[in-house]
Amino acid sequence: MPIVFVHGVATRRDPGYAKSEAARAALMRGFLVPATGQVPFFAPYWGGQAAAFAWEHASLPQGDEEVFGPGEETPAILLGEVWESEPPPDDRVVLQVARNSFADGIDLLFGTAAEDVDPEEADGFARLAVRAAKLTRPAWLDTARDDVEVINRLAEDLSESADEEEAFGPDRALLHVYEGLSRIRGAAGRMTGRLAVKALRPSLNRSASMFLGDILVYLRQRERLRADGPIATTIATDLRRACEACTADDPQVIVIAHSMGGNIVYDLLSGLRPDLSCDVLVTVGSQVGVFAELGLFDAVRAPANPATDRIPKPPGVDRWINVFDLNDILGFATERIFDGVRDFRYSTGKGAFAAHSTYFIRPSFYDRLATRLREAS
Amino acid sequence: MSFHLNLRTHEQALRGVPVVVDVLDDGLHVVDQRTVRVNQRSSFDLPAGQYALQVTLPSGDRLTETVTSAPGSPDHDIALWEISPHESMQRTVVLKSGPAGGGRRFTEPGFQSLWVRLWTRVDGVWGVGAWPDAVAHWDDDAVAYVFPTGRRPHMLQIGGPRIPWRMVSLPAAEELEVTVQPAGDEQTPNVTLTVATEDNLAEATLGYLTAGAVTHAGLISDQAEDLLNRKTTNPAGAAVGGYFLLRTSSLERLHNWPRNLANWMQWMPDGALIHAWQLIREQQESREPVPARLDEARELLLVTVERGLPVYTEGLRLLVSGLKLFDFQAEGADPEIRDALDRIRPFVAAADLTQPTTSFLGSGPSVASTAPAYGLPRSRRGLAIVYDVAVADLVPLGLVEAGTSLWLNPPPVIGPAEAQMTPHGTVRLADGREFTDLFAAAAAANRTDIWYSWVAEDSGPLAFARDRARRGQLPPP
């Protein structure tokens, strides 16, 4: 089951890219293809061909100095999404979040830890995350005193008897979760009241400007070069390689496309490259619906009767699932525009912060996605 | 009766490397064990009959050959190029242990934008210098650099988008040879890095010591005293000789050279350390302890820490055990020793003690960390790309301007290539590689490099941009 992951806007190959790519690939493999060994995995990187900022983001409003320490931004964003009021005491952050929603607690712990997993440890970490996402709310949550107790109890619930090999030393994957706790604590300690929003503002601004930039660059490339635009070519090449990697025993290609990546894949499959195909297309936090309404795709014509007229899904796509979070201001629905697509809502919680960028670090997201994929087939 | 053995190489720099050979007769008795030298004919006077030669290279690799001693029997040649993938690699393969090959290629995605830079300590301050104008060979399975390190501390840093950042101490040399080879597997690429000075005796001694073959090191290192004695011309070799004599407790053969090494080569921490251990070991062996000498040893260990990390891993190991020795002696109540231990502790925790020269995971010479960093450094200063630049990095590194038009030329033929048909039906290329498949031989001989096919408007083939990156000539931001 070859998997193609097409990233969204504002993705650049910075020092963290290799780690997050490895963690994401491992999580996808872990959740979506259980008990399979090596799966061909393609992650076309098109951020390098997208928007470049000539003044290096001088157009961004200048915020305060960076408030968060190294690695604390992700827990701050995750926490910001599920916690509206004053943050909990810093030794009980995960505990309080998990008491409200156990899945949020797992996402906070594993989403933070995923950022620090070395490529060589990604598979072990993904296996642990898969088991964590399957846990139901444990009874000890009501009596646990602090976060250290929470993750120790969790580790106990997650420990499995070694079938293949036992190690005469620590469990690296669990150690990452443990080390992530100090960053969660650091983020929470600095997130008092409005300060949090203010502190994350520059990074949100930056994402928004990159979002605009990446869209404009893609559209301009398409206008000039059609299917030969560098971004379109990069993604099309990996779609083709994934099809070639299919075997008789394993004939399915899954394409998972985030945000702008979804719009591009739709654009390719519906018009620019009708020769390409996939068995399942998953668009996540995408704007395919909005682009269609604005008439930005060749394959989409304005409806005579918007109440009843629907655009058929691209012929090369067997099944299409569209996932969006109601809190994600950049994720949109598709069912009332297209035929043959199913919308699924995925909710991160109360806040309306930066859901757009956190789908792919949450074990709960992959877990739900796996269920939807099974239903779809 | 006699026969002649010749370990042959085309590599001039390997000429004279001492190698230990065991000779077994047809009843498996070891009848001779001696040092032979590369590219020098050695005669073995032995009764007529069949013998086995067991050649143990300083790398720890062993070659076994059977020979016949008979009147008029031809010289027995062992071609060292047959065990090396490239001519430029022969010295590394003979002298250095480590996984050779493994089938990885630098052209694989995991090695793109792999980079190196060189740190130098000047007046006690570490900084990244310009990438040296090195003699270099770029093959897709090994990249070798040769450059001088001179009389000051140097560290090489290597890292990449998928390779953890690592610091490696470089010994002082007029011609230091650094070889980088791709390793690991597809999911977790890694590199092996070997470092060799031009001093064949010191390198062979170090090789045997690292492989655990102390007798072999001893056989070739009857000249270990010579090594130490040459300290003014070759301080790194002197350090290796000193470590070897300490390891074998040949204290009387150390003479007063470690003291001179410590005094004259203050930029090299190993000198003070070897002297400290000479004093400690002499104390341990003597019947009457002289407290003043132990005080001097303690002082020298503290001086070592001030001077920096020892160049050789053997030194790092000795530094820790020396400091611990005094820590135990003082029941933990010696604050200076405690401070020194605290200073080096992170480096020891992050060090790879299996490497001959001090190596640790870290983002700089003063920062060791067990949580490795990945990616490209933000600063382009002194940065050289090891093999291929990730296409996505061409613009950010300033090698190609965004918007540059490219066109594709058909791949050029870089020929003609020379090869030889062997008696056993293979095609042998000039570098020794043999093929039974003509197509594979042609591809290997021609080395079609797609970077020459893509041509950028104004600046020529992309290979030119890549070559600038390889030579550390990135434009300033």
Add this chain to the structure above:
Amino acid sequence: MTRMFFEADRPGPAMHALVIGVGGYAHLPHGGGRTIADPLRYGNLGQLTSPPRSALEFANWLRESDPIRWAAPLASIDLRISPAPADPDPGGPGVGFPDATIDSITEAYDAWKERCATDENNVAVFYFCGHGLQSEEQLLLASDFGRYEGNHFRGAFAFDSTRAGFLQRPPRTQCFFIDACREVVPGVTAPLGGATADPLDRPDATRRRRCDHDLTLQSSTPFATARSRPKNVSYFTAALIKALKGGAALTDEFADWVVRTDRIAMAIDSLVEAEAGRPMPTAKGPAFLPTVLYRLDGPPDVELTLACVPEPALGRATLFYEPQHSGRAVRTPPMPEKWKVTVKAGYYRIGAEFEDHTYDAVSRTELINPPTTAQTLRTVGR
């Protein structure tokens, strides 16, 4: 006085072994005792089923080996084992062993040190298999690690200093085999001051080094993990036993097959790789002058692989090997797979013949050395 696993009266120099296998950790999760607070700071160290079996295998092999083949005949084995709750009887039902708590290990170490000191030509063998962590030296965890809340490492000992201390004790030949991890965890790095466990022995600035022949092997390099299949002998221990049995053997001037300390150090990595199916490099200790540790009673086994170049010739070749002074072994009919056989080390005539005359017959004489030898026969098609 604790009962010894093996004891024999030997006049003159003798070999004394202390063998420790820690699988049950009472104060780590599922260990049966009070569990330490926040075990995750050490990376959730679990109960281990392999170390007791590995230690037992090593001790049994020492006991069953021919005593006179050692550099000094075996005189004592002190075996301390803490079994894991999931595998309570590694030695079989009803077979118990003295525990491997830190007190028990310390007492055993002191007694072993005294036995070793009786003659400077004795051979000292120390073996540990169990959990390990890395500080500025390797820390080895006894079965009561975490017993004292104030300092969990009172149930552990620092290995490198212990080793440095023992170097200054008799005898002249010393072997230390450590089969444990060397990972760095927050529980070790977080406490201020760093040094967390005491050694069993301490080096002294004024004491003489008594060890001339050292073989110190640690199954993992820093940050690396030692591993095993559960309830099996660990990869490292299995490789070590193979090395001693002859995998690291060579002949000496009397044509005897001997196992020397330096050859074990040089051969161990490839032997471990053969056990684990992937490279797992070990770390080697100071290694002074080598010495013969064990003499075999005959040539050791070698895994010999025969192949042909060019490859298609293999499918047509009648391969053979012929030891000195003995008959030829032949593979018929020809097969496209390489021929893997176990033979005794020594000189062999090896070759390939072609009944259909598609290739030229080839043969040559080779010395076949342990542990594995691959030979390729080059031929020419007609």
